[in-house]
Amino acid sequence: MSDTTLGVLLLGSAGLGADQDHQSTMYRPAFEAHPGFEVRPDTTRLDDPAVDVVSVCVEPDQRADAVIAALQAGKHVLVDKPLALTAADAAKVAAVAAETGRVCLPAHHQRFHPMIAAARGAVAGGKVGLPWNVQADFLVAGGTPSPAGELANFAVYPLDVVLALTGLRVRRVFARLSTHWGGGDADDFALLFLTHENGLTSTISVGRIRELADTRPAGLAVHRYRVSGSHGVLDIDASRPAVVLRRGEASSQTWHGPGTVDRLLDELRAAIVAGRPSSPSAADAVHVAEIVDAARASAASGAPVDLATDKEGSR
Amino acid sequence: MARHSVTDDTAPLGVIIVGAGFIADHHGAALRGSSRARLAGIVDVDAGRASAAATAAGGVPWSTDLAEALARPDVGAAIVCTPNLTHEPIALQIAAAGKHLLMEKPLTITVPSARAVVEAFDAAGTVVMAAHTHRFYDYARAVNDAIAGGAVGRPVFARLALLGGWIWPDWRAWVLDPAKSGGHALHNGVHLLDLVSWWLRDEPVSVYARGRAQTAAELRIYDYLEMHVRYAGGADAVCEMSRGHRPSTLDRRDVLVAGTDGVLQLPADGWGSTVVTESGTSLLHPQAANGFAVQLDAWLDAIADPAAERAMTPADAVRAVALGVAAELSIERGEPVTLDEVMGGVHA
Numbered sequence: 001m002s003d004t005t006l007g008v009l010l011l012g013s014a015g016l017g018a019d020q021d022h023q024s025t026m027y028r029p030a031f032e033a034h035p036g037f038e039v040r041p042d043t044t045r046l047d048d049p050a051v052d053v054v055s056v057c058v059e060p061d062q063r064a065d066a067v068i069a070a071l072q073a074g075k076h077v078l079v080d081k082p083l084a085l086t087a088a089d090a091a092k093v094a095a096v097a098a099e100t101g102r103v104c105l106p107a108h109h110q111r112f113h114p115m116i117a118a119a120r121g122a123v124a125g126g127k128v129g130l131p132w133n134v135q136a137d138f139l140v141a142g143g144t145p146s147p148a149g150e151l152a153n154f155a156v157y158p159l160d161v162v163l164a165l166t167g168l169r170v171r172r173v174f175a176r177l178s179t180h181w182g183g184g185d186a187d188d189f190a191l192l193f194l195t196h197e198n199g200l201t202s203t204i205s206v207g208r209i210r211e212l213a214d215t216r217p218a219g220l221a222v223h224r225y226r227v228s229g230s231h232g233v234l235d236i237d238a239s240r241p242a243v244v245l246r247r248g249e250a251s252s253q254t255w256h257g258p259g260t261v262d263r264l265l266d267e268l269r270a271a272i273v274a275g276r277p278s279s280p281s282a283a284d285a286v287h288v289a290e291i292v293d294a295a296r297a298s299a300a301s302g303a304p305v306d307l308a309t310d311k312e313g314s315r
Numbered sequence: 316m317a318r319h320s321v322t323d324d325t326a327p328l329g330v331i332i333v334g335a336g337f338i339a340d341h342h343g344a345a346l347r348g349s350s351r352a353r354l355a356g357i358v359d360v361d362a363g364r365a366s367a368a369a370t371a372a373g374g375v376p377w378s379t380d381l382a383e384a385l386a387r388p389d390v391g392a393a394i395v396c397t398p399n400l401t402h403e404p405i406a407l408q409i410a411a412a413g414k415h416l417l418m419e420k421p422l423t424i425t426v427p428s429a430r431a432v433v434e435a436f437d438a439a440g441t442v443v444m445a446a447h448t449h450r451f452y453d454y455a456r457a458v459n460d461a462i463a464g465g466a467v468g469r470p471v472f473a474r475l476a477l478l479g480g481w482i483w484p485d486w487r488a489w490v491l492d493p494a495k496s497g498g499h500a501l502h503n504g505v506h507l508l509d510l511v512s513w514w515l516r517d518e519p520v521s522v523y524a525r526g527r528a529q530t531a532a533e534l535r536i537y538d539y540l541e542m543h544v545r546y547a548g549g550a551d552a553v554c555e556m557s558r559g560h561r562p563s564t565l566d567r568r569d570v571l572v573a574g575t576d577g578v579l580q581l582p583a584d585g586w587g588s589t590v591v592t593e594s595g596t597s598l599l600h601p602q603a604a605n606g607f608a609v610q611l612d613a614w615l616d617a618i619a620d621p622a623a624e625r626a627m628t629p630a631d632a633v634r635a636v637a638l639g640v641a642a643e644l645s646i647e648r649g650e651p652v653t654l655d656e657v658m659g660g661v662h663a
Contacts, residue, residue, distance in 0.1 A: 132529065133539070135555070137474070139573060174523055174651070176543075176551055180471045180575060189472065191551055193523065193543060201525050203541060203553055205472065209573055221578055222571065228539075230529075231561055233478075235583060303650055304523075 006076075006272065008039045009051040011066060012058030015080065016148045022080050022107070023057035030261040031055065036269050047073050053268065056080065060148070064089040067104065068096045076103040076272050078264075081156045082292075083285040085148075090289040094282035103271045105264070105278040106285035108160035110238075112263035116161055119227070119236045123165050128229030134162050134202040135226045142211025143218025145182035150208050151175075151190040151295060158204045158225075159192070159288050160280060165227060168196035169287060174304040175295035181210050192295055193304075213250035328415075328615065329355030329389040333381060333405060334397035335368035338419055342394045342446075343372055345607040351615045352392070358384045381405065385412035392618065394446075395419060398489045399496045403428040406443065410435035415442045417614045421505045421639055422632040424497030426657055429636040433629040442617045444625070445632035447509045451609035454581055455510055458570055462514055467574025469548075473511045474571040476555040476583075477503075480563025481530055481538070491536055493643075499536045499556065500524065500642035507554035508542060508638035509631065514572065517546035519634070522641035523651040529559030542642045545651070566598055 008031050013023040031037045040050055046069065054070040056063060056079045064084040070077050071093075083106045084090040097104035110116065123131055138158040146153035163169070172195035177187040189207035196202065215221045223238040242253035258266075271278035294305040330352050332339050339357075346354045356376040359365035369377035378384045385393070385408070392415035395405050403423045409416045416436065422445040423429045436443040449455050462470050489495040496502045504524075512519055522544050526537025538559030544552040560567075570581035587598035613626035641652040 129561075132527065133541070135474075135476070135553075137571065139578070174543075176545065178471070178549055178551070180549070191472075191543065191553070193525070193541075195525070199527075201527070201541065203543075205474070205553070207573075209578065210576065212577065222573075222580070226583075228478075228557075228560060233560060233565060233567075302521075 005036060005038045006052040006269065007050045008037050008053045008055055009044050009046065009048075009075075010039060010042060010055045010057070011046070011070070012056060014057055014059040016060055016082075016146045016153045017144055019144050020146070021057070023055065026261050027055045027057065027078065027080075027107075030259075030265055034262060034265045034269075037265065046070060046075070051075060052272070053078060060085050064093050067093050071096045071100045071102045071104060074100070074102065076105075076268070078105050078107060078268055081107050081285075082152060082289065083282065084289060085152070087286060087289040087293045090282070090286040094286045097277075097282040103268065103278045104282040105268050105271065106280055106282065107261075107264060108156060108280045108284070108288070109260040109264040110157040111161050111164040111280065112260045112267070113238050114257070115236050115238050115240060116165070116225070117263070119225070119234055120164055122234060123227055123229075124167070127232065128227055128234050129231030130198075131166055131227050131229045132200050133228040134166060134200070136162055136202065136204040137222045137224050138204065138206040139220070139222040140208045140218055141215040141221035143208065145184070145186060145188055145208055147186055149177070149187040150206060151177060151187055151292060154208065155190055155192065155204070155206045155292060155295070156288055158206050159291055160284065161225065162194070162202050162204065163284065163287065164280070165225065166196060166200055166202070168198055168200050170194045170196050170291050170307060171309065172304050172306050173291055173294035173298050175298040177296070177299040181208060190295065190299075192291070194291065214252065216252070328352040328391045328618065329387075330392045330394055331356040331358055331384050331390050332368075333358045333393050333395045334419075335359040335361075335364045336396055339368065339394075339396040341607045342396065342417075342611070343368075345605065345611040346394075348605070348608055349611055349615070352611065355387070355390050356384050381408060382412075385409065385414055391415060392417070399424050399502060400494065403432060406432040407435050410439045410441065410443070413439055413441060415614075415618050417444050417446055417611070418632075419446045420448075420509075421445065421497060421501045421636050423636060424501050424640075426633065426637050426640055426659070429633045433633060436629065442614070442621055443629055443632075444614045444617060444627050445635065446610060447506060447627055447631070447635060448606045448610050449506045449510050450513060450627055451604075451606040451613065453603045454568065454570070454586075458572065458579065458581065459514055461579055462516075462572065462574070466577060467572055467579050468576025470515050470572050470574040471550045472571075472573040473515055473550070473552040474569065475507050475511050475552070476557075476567060476569040477507060478555060478557040478560050478565055478567035478569075480560050480565050481558055483558065491534065493535050496536065497639065498643045499526070499538065499540055499558070500542065500646070501636065501639035502536075503556050503558070504540050504542060504554070504642055505635040505639045507556055508544065508642070509635040511544065511552035511554055512634065512638070513631070515546055515550045515552060517548040517550050519544050519638055519654050520547050521545045521651045521653045522638060522645050524642035524645040526646040527559065529557075537646065540642065542638075544638065564595070564597060
């Protein structure tokens with residue numbers, strides 16, 4: 001099957017908010033450029049045998065149902081984040097993915113960042129001993145605020161990275177949600193204090209601040225992780241690697257090589273070809289959704305929220 | 316601030332150092348460099364330690380009796396560097412003697428005792444200042460100056476991490492006994508809790524803290540602390556204080572402040588030059604002002620002109636204690652603790 005070209009159906013072009021269209025801005029160009037995929041015409045039916053993969057970007061409230069339908073039609077799925085708006089909906093998707101044996105890859109593409117991917121290997125290999133704390137900052141500058149709030153929109157990324165770095169599920173969540181920049185009711189800043197298995201703690205700041213002169217609109221102003229372990233410390237600055245350009249205007253950065261979405265498609269293809277679940281899997285998205293749900297509950301109550309521990313493993 | 320000329324006409328203020336531990340050396344060095352104050356003596360409960368420190372300081376008088384030292388007419392003030400548990404009784408004794416006090420942080424280890432100390436100095440009409448030395452370091456002042464100048468608009472999120480490895484002695488160290496030190500949140504955590512509150516210019520409302528006994532499971536203090544502070548104006552701070560990191564040579568200072576108009580960072584890799592040698596990689600700190608000397612001057616300014624605006628007020632010192640107490644309590648409970656609770660509803 002490794003020589004086979006996989007037919008891709010692009011389903012939907014919606015996101016969290018009126019102008020978020022990851023299908024057109026991210027997935028279509030990535031599929032078109034990536035060897036081994038061929039985008040089928042938008043008029044292609046879901047059950048057409050020429051469709052192997054469905055790239056799902058339908059409205060978030062219909063997303064889980066659309067993914068389930070695609071999986072049940074025997075298709076592999078790439079699904080925009082968030083996979084579902086609640087953990088309960090995400091769990092339904094994961095159950096169908098497990099049942100059908102199809103690949104269901106949530107688009108948690110930041111874990112494929114070259115600095116982060118290298119760090120995942122280093123941590124897993126014991127480079128810092130047994131990790132006991134992670135600190136993360138994920139601050140986007142400018143762009144259109146998500147009407148669903150940035151906990152729903154952005155928190156998926158650093159949460160997935162922290163889970164991928166440590167391999168440790170979250171047991172307890174304390175969270176703060178604020179609105180500092182966007183105005184309106186939607187949160188644009190979240191602080192997540194997580195307690196994981198084996199006593200590891202992590203803290204994530206995530207939000208959308210105002211636009212900055214040296215950051216492209218909706219670009220990451222601060223994106224970093226620090227992993228403290230029993231035998232060392234690993235600092236990951238995901239604003240690197242970068243060639244820094246300083247000119248008459250605001251400075252900027254550039255780099256060469258595949259982006260995180262290209263690497264996400266590498267994983268999609270590899271999982272399909274190998275007949276294995278993808279990493280991240282739908283089950284991973286369920287756990288992220290559980291954490292997001294708990295964060296919302298904690299922010300509302302002002303108290304930490306414990307997650308149920310009887311869930312199926314999601315790694 | 317009062318100018319040096321206020322005291323230049325008079326003899327330098329005689330200052331005794333009480334408690335001849337390692338931090339006393341820093342205060343002693345600051346005194347040696349000052350033209351406004353002089354080291355008038357050393358007091359320590361251990362005669363051997365007191366005499367050795369007095370000899371090292373050029374043969375100044377020493378005593379094991381604080382009352383005797385305070386009774387000397389050439390002694391106008393004291394810098395106290397004793398174990399945290401003793402801060403309250405010593406401070407009250409100094410206030411009763413009508414002398415000024417620079418107290419190593421924390422002012423005391425409970426809110427009622429911190430208030431009692433401040434009230435005693437108010438009654439005596441002398442100056443008490445807690446030695447939150449980080450306020451007088453270049454990095455902290457640079458951050459504060461930028462925020463004060465409106466560089467980030469209204470600051471809404473601050474991160475401060477001071478991370479290092481084990482620097483304490485063995486199991487017998489008083490710092491490791493929470494009854495004597497108040498716990499790590501009071502011993503070192505107050506540095507960060509005070510700094511971020513100063514930077515954010517907001518009143519703390521609650522603290523959610525997590526502690527970890529990293530170096531040894533048997534530790535009764537948390538050598539790694541993570542403390543979240545929520546402020547009345549909606550801002551948040553995350554402070555990390557560590558003496559449990561490895562390698563023990565780790566020396567990390569990291570600041571991130573996000574505001575309504577921008578972001579301010581003192582990146583961890585910006586804190587000095589990187590030196591790579593056969594024995595590994597280390598940081599070469601930049602030359603900087605001596606924070607202890609700057610702090611001494613601020614204290615002497617307050618003594619010279621008690622009505623002038625102070626760099627570190629008694630209310631700031633009480634607030635720092637309250638934040639530390641709240642952090643320790645939060646770790647114990649696993650839940651946020653309000654400042655209202657630890658301050659008994661009365662804010663300093």
